[in-house]
Amino acid sequence: MDQTDEIKQKIDVVDLISGYLTLQKAGRNWRANCPFHQEKTPSFMVTPDKQIWYCFGCNQGGDIFSFIEKIEGLDFVGALHLLADRAGIILERQNIVQKDHKTRLYAITEIAAKFFHYILLQTSVGREALRYLLEKRKLTEETIEKFNLGYTSHQPVLLRDFLSKKGYSEKEMAEVGLITKNTDGRTVDKFRERIIFPIIGINGKIAGFGGRIFKENNNPKFTPPKYLNSPQSPIYDKSSILYGLDRAKESIRAKDMAIIVEGYLDVISSHQAGVDNVVAASGTALTFEQVKILSRYTKNIAFCFDTDMAGLMAAKRALEMTKSEDIAAKAILIKKAKDPDELIQKNPSFWIDASEHPIDLVEFYYQQISEKNKDGQDLASKKSIASEMIPIIARVADPIEKSYWLKKISQDLGTDEKYIAEALQKVKNPPTRETKKEQSKSQEIILSPEEILLAAMVLYGKVREEILSSIKEDYFTLEKTKNLYKIVEACHNQNIAEEAVFLATIKDNLDNFSAKQEFDLAIFLAQTFFDSLSPNDITKDAKFLVDQLVANYKKRQRQLIEREIVQIGKDDKQKTKELLKKLQELI
Known part of the structure; x- marks a missing residue:
């Protein structure tokens, strides 16, 4: 019997x-x-009976190996390793297995996690962080062990040197985001003086880390980001990993409900309090892929929101994702604290009660929109409420639920139901590409391509990740777009995970009320345009705008050089030669 049969x-x-x-x-x-x-x-x-699976919808099927290959995105060797681990079978030719690239990367993260955990629990360096977790965050030693929490020293190369002695290269360490280059070009540990949260994938292996500072910052010239996360890597896909899912999945299935919170400590404190069907997005805003993964375990997802503007935007995004996946989405309101962790610190029963009484997410969103427009019986307020709610209702799959909201909004706004129904129909039948082109032409009267591009970067983390490195401040022609670009770049470098928080942080950095009003208008108009596009189309459009931006910049530079050449004439041949070379580079 070969080992594949033994695993089966x-x-x-x-x-x-x-x-x-x-x-x-x-x-x-x-x-x-x-x-x-x-x-x-x-x-x-x-x-x-046959130990097989088959889908009659997409005509795909196979055995346990083919299922793991597809669901985990692995090749056969990767599926073999994963299933062998699950079956407790040691594969032959283990020396060959060790040469597998992903296997080595997983080994690095496993060793690093043990290293961080040891520093926290067994050394004087970790004593203050351990006291903070036990006394201020009120975590038990059992919880610290359960989530494998760690700590990193202030020493710049402690982990790097430790892993080097274990036989791992700096290239491998950098690939999983454990080391980085400082301003002098030297490699140093990425995480220093931070509490460490290992991030575990669905395969049970450590894919990356989150690091949180807990000491007060005494350097007025530099404010480090509160959280620092591992970058995307061959073993860490931020869009498809949920923090705590490895611990929560059985409870999610048993309770037929998943709760999504924002932070690592929210997850940990919640599990300790007995609410163990809780997960968090991992180093990113919640993605469609993460919702899809959760839907394997339950069709009921509750989101924990603040009742501020950031919470409202997060709720809108959650609605957009869950309604397209036919998820019954709920909202859990935090009223006595800023987040679940703080609520649990006050009294765990507050959080237990809140988690057991979620409200419908569309209802929550409607309440918040109505509150925002509470002056409300004037025409502008009614139009604002309708424009916010109609795209949401259009995504509702259940006809009874859709009919309920159609009637409710019509009655509340004092308008004929048929007008809301007509507006819904327009949203359900989005404009053609030709119509979109006409729309974009009319919108350019208000929004320039530079503003549309920046709005996409503000609203969508994926767009920022893919295009920010290919843009320079000089590419922008308007002073306001140059300033906004600098703010976007600075906020992106702070590794702010939640998109709503990212948006609020940018707005806080704008100079004055007028700039903030203009920013709000630009974001609103851009969202109206982007709402009819898929995430991939948004990214494609953003890349197209970058290409335009670069082309226009090069054109301006060529014109400047050509004018300079004309001005110099034949007087300075060397200078003319240099300018012609620059001109050639810009073609």
């Missing part, structure tokens, strides 16, 4: 797949919504 004997296909999907009994088989294509009627079948 030890791992049941139903047990394996039920760790990823919510399976329902269907005679002798089990069924679920397929994770590999979007569907409302389950067509994904698991047959225990």
Whole structure:
């Protein structure tokens, strides 16, 4: 018997797949919504007698190996390693396994996590951080062990040198974001004097780290970011990992509810308080991919929000993602504290009670929009409420729920139901590409391409990640867009995870009330345009605008050089030669 057959004997296909999907009994088989294509009627079948799976919707199927390859994005070797670990089987030719690139990267993160954990619990360097966690954050030693928390020394190369002695290269360390280059070009540890939160993937392996400062900053010239996260890497896809899911997934399935909070400590404190179906987005704003992963375990997701503007924007994004996945979305309101962790510090029962009484997310959003327009019976307020709610209602899949909101908004705004229905129909049938071009032409009267590009960078983290490094301040022609670009770049470098917080931080950095009003208008108009586009189309459009920006910059530079050449004439051949060379480089 070869080792693949041995693994198949030890791992049941139903047990394996039920760790990823919510399976329902269907005679002798089990069924679920397929994770590999979007569907409302389950067509994904698991047959225990034959130990196979098959989807009648997308015509894909196979055994436990093919399922893991697809669901985890692995090749056969990667699936073999993962399933061998699960089955407790040691693969032959382990020396070859060690040469596998991802295996080595996972080994580095595992060693680093043990190193950080040891510093926190066993050294004098970690004593102050440990006291902070035990006394100020009120975590138990059991919780600290459970989540494998750690601490990093102030020494700049302690981890780098430790890993070097273990046989790992600086290239490998940099690839998983454990070292970085300082201003002198020397490699140093990325995380220093921070409490460390290992981030574990669905495969149970450490993919990356989050680091949090806990001491007060005494340097007035530099304010380090409160949180620092590992970058994207071959083993860490921020868009598809949820912090705490490895601990929460069984509880999520049992309670048929997932709760999403913002921070690492929110997750940890919540689990300690007994609310253990809680996860957090990992180093990024919540993504469609993360929602899709959660939907394997439950179709009920509750989001924890503040009742401020950042909370409102986060709620809107959550609605956009969950309604397209047919998720029953709820909102948990925090009223006596700024976040779940602080609420638990006051009294764990407050959080337990809040988590047990979520309200419908559309209802929450409607309440907040109505409160924002509370002056409200004037025409402008009514139009504002309608414009906010109509795109949300258009995404509601359930016809009864949609009908309820259609009637409610019509009654509350004192308008005929047919007008709301007509507006909904327009949202359901978005404009064609030709219409979009006409819309964009008319919008350019108000928003320049530079402003549209910056709005995309402000609103979408993926756009920032992909295009920020290819832009310079000099590319912008307007003083206000140059200033906004500098603010966006500075805020991006602070590694702010939550998009709503990122937006609020940028607004706080604007000079005056007029600039903030103009910014709000630009963001509103851009959102109106982007709402009809998919995330991929938004990124493509942003890249197109970058290309335009660069082309226009080069054109301006060429014109300047050409004018200078004309002015010099034949008097300075050397200078003319240098300018012609520069001109050639710009073509």
